[in-house]
Every structure is written in structure tokens, then in C-alpha cells.
Amino acid sequence: MPEMPEVESLTHFLTERLVGHAIARIELAAFSALKTYDPPLSAFNGLEISGVSRHGKYLDIDAQGLHLVFHLARAGWLRWRDALPEAPAKPGKGPLALRVRLGDGSGFDLTEAGTQRKLAVHVVTDPQDIAMVATLGPDPLSPDFDADALRAVLTRAGRSQLKGVLKDQRTIAGIGNAYSDEILHAARLSPFKPASSLTDAELDVLFRAMKDELSGAIARAEGLAAKDLKGEKKSGMRVHGRKGLPCPVCGDEIAEVSFADSALQYCPTCQTGGKKLADRRLSRLLK
Template identity: 45%
Template sequence: MPEAPEVEALASFLRGRLVGRAVTGVELVEGRALKTRARPLEEVIGRVVAGVTRHGKHIDVDLDGVHLGLGFGRAGWATWDEGLSAERSGQTPVAAVIARLMFGDAVLGITDAGDWLSVQLHVVDAADEVPSVAKLGPDAADPAYSRAMLAEALGGRRKQLKALLQEQETLAGIGNAYSDEILFAARLSPVMHAAALTDDEITRLWSALHDTMTAAVIARRGVPIAEQKAAKVAAMRVHGRTGEPCPDCGGVVEDIPGTKGGGQWCPSCQSAG
């Protein structure tokens, strides 16, 4: 799942290539992905890109007042072909292609590699008309996100920390992988409840969140979009590393109980919770 650092890198990549260019054609390969049925994708043809912004794990493309919202879900991503004719690119076999937007001799492809469709496209008048964007909480990768804001978000809630970190209404942009990495850095158990945190533990969690997300945003910057997933996987210290030695204590990284292999932690380092 692309999370805030990867989506930020993609937004920056697209901003540098799309702003000032007009959409010359579209192709919707998977009709179920378009959630605004009353507003077809063809509505963006002829419009010039004025900006590209990130909202949590979503991207908004401002097309001179009409907005195209891109939600990548669990397995969505993008491809970029330049120097090809629209006709030739449209025939390029991409197994998971969901939609294509043509910009003259360049083509932006939206893909989904999952077993079930998770990509969502919205044609709207403003970014926050996309339901999943409208309910987003503060951005986890925002340097201005403070300890006080985190403490307020935790609010003594009896919810496990891993689940809370992934709750987009509370803190936007964190998914399965970075929640594991943040909790490992904070030395906190993923199944610990927010209500049980001491003031010192809240400070540790905030510092780990800030440092992890900041470092990841910087690390993903400039990485080709086709290599973003591999770069993310390579950077993980515990996520996805079941059975491997902990990089800090040498203990064994294990699956988080109850996640069925979907999350990982080091019990030796994070067992205080």
C-alpha cells in the first residue's frame, strides 16, 4: 500500500511533468473505479493541469477548476510513458491498468495490482468533495504536527496503537508498514492501548512518528515512481521481516498477534506495553 512518503513523491513527480499541460484524451479501462458516475472521466479532456497536491494517501489533480481525485487504496499506483503516441501507449499491455490520461505524447496510467479493485477515481469541483479526503485528519508527514496534537488525538482512547495510527480520520497518511516502523522506533507495543500511554511514551511516540515520516519523505524524493515500492520495502526495519534478526537487539522479528502476518514487531524491544 502506498503511504504518505510514496504518494508525496508521486505528487512531486506529476507536478513537475503535468502542470501547464492539457489532457488530450482519456481511457477508462475499469469502469467500477470511477465513483462519480454522473461526471465521466471525459470531462477532463481539454483542461490544463493547474496543480497536483497530496491529501493523506490521495492525490488531487486540479484541472483548471475541475478536480480529478486519485485514491490508490491497497494496491494502486501510477505509470508514466513519455515520447509515445497516445495510440501506441493505449495498446501497451499493462495487466493492472485501470485508466489512462493522455497529455500529447505522454501517458499517465493508473494501475491496481490487487486481487480486488481498490483504486478510486472522482471527478469533482473541489478536492474535499471526495468522501475519503473530506474526513481526513491532520497529515502525519506535516512537520507542523505537534506533540500536543498527537496527545489530543490519542485522547485516552482504548484502541490499540497500531490500529489508531492507521485511522485516517485521526492521522492521515500512515498505513500498515509505517505504523510498524513508528512503533518499533518508539519502543511501544502495537497492541498497547492509547489510554495506557504515559507522558513520556506519548513523547516517544511523537518523536518516532516525526522522525520516521520525515526521513521516509526525504528518502523517497527523486526515486523513479516505478522503483518506489522496492525502495520502501528495502527501508523497512521490522515490517515484512518476520523471522529475521532485529536490527537493534538481535532478537527475532515476529508477526504481531492477531494480524495474520500483516504486521511485524520485535517483542524484545517493544514488550513494555
């Protein structure tokens, strides 16, 4: 799933290619992707794009006050083309969900792999009209998000496990499964440690790890084309997706906890005092 660093990089990528250009038309290929009906997609025809921004993991294309806001979900991606096919996109069983065509013939496709269709597209005059955008937590890279702000977040979370708190978009916006693994590894904290149990020293380390991991991922992706962002994300991971491989810090074998629809990875030596977490959701190992 694209997370905040990839979405931030896509924001820069699209800003360079979209701002100042007019939308010729938007073609819908997967009807399940469009979550709104008024205004219609045709309202974008002829409008000039004035900006591209991000809300958590949501991308927002502003065309003279009308917003195309989309969330790529787990299997979605954006594919830029300098020259789109002349034939209009047609509904079908393929990965294409939506095509945005500019007046000069360039544009991009939103695609989604697999059988689960969770990519979401909204057409709104105010992004805050989208429930999931309106309820987003603070952005961890915002200048206003300091150590005290993180302390307040963790205090409100109580004994909820750190991994879940970092992934909850209503608590902190933009962090998902992959970067939460990386942040917790860098902070040397168990993913199952209760949020409110952190010492001041642990909280400071977590805060710095969060800032460093996210800003570092964005810096590594600077200047990359959209098609290269997935590969950059994967190559930069130290523990996520690396079950069975050696930890680059201590050399221990990266372990995994599997859930019904996801998995987390961690280093036992760096994060849990050498102990393996039980491979089930109700693990009692908390520290």
C-alpha cells in the first residue's frame, strides 16, 4: 500500500506535470471506484489544474476549486503517460480504474491489481466533505507535530498497542503497515508495547525515529518517476517484508507476526529483548 512518503512523492511528481494544464476529460473504467455522484466527473472538462496536495494518504487535485481526491488503497497505483491512448478507457475486468486526460494528450491512469476493489475516488468542492479526510489525525511531518503532540496522542491511546496506534489514520495520518514497522525498529520498541507506557526517553526516541524514517523515505524518492517509487520503497526497508533475513543492525533473524489480512515484521534482539512474539493477535508479550 502506498503510504505517506510515496503519496508525498506523487504529489511533487504530479505538481510538476499537472499545474497549469487543462483537463480534457476524465474517463471512468471501474464504476466501484467512484464514491460520489455530484458534481459529476464531466464537471472537470476544460478546467485548469491549480494545485496538487496531500491529506494523509489521499491525493488531492484542485482544478479551479473542484477537487479530484483519491486513495490508492492496498493495491492501487498511479501510472503516468506522456501520450495516452487515443481510444477512451472502457469498463472491463482489467486493472484500469480511472484515466485523467489532459489537453496536450498526456495524463495518468489509476490502476488496481487483484480482485478486491478498494481504490476510492471522490469529486468534491471541499475535501473536508469526505468523512475519512475530515477525521484524519495530525500529519507527523507537520511543523506543529512535536514531541508534546506525540505524547498527547499516546496518552489518549492508553494501553492500545503501538503498532496499531501508528497505523490508525484517525490518530496519526499517513503511516501504514510498512513504515510503522520501520519506525518501531529504528526506535527499538516492541510493536505490542502499550502506547501510554513509554518513558520520556522512549517517547523522544520514537518521535525522532518517526520524523527521520518518513523524511528519509521522501528524500530518497526525490526526483524519481512515479513508476520507480514502489521499488525505492521496498529497497529502503530494513525489517518490513524481510522475514527470515538478517537484521541490518544486529544480524538476528527478522521475525513476523501474521494476522488475518496483514503481517508485521520486527527484530527480536533490537525490539523485544530477544523474545519471539506469539504469531497471533492476542500475544501477551507487551514489552
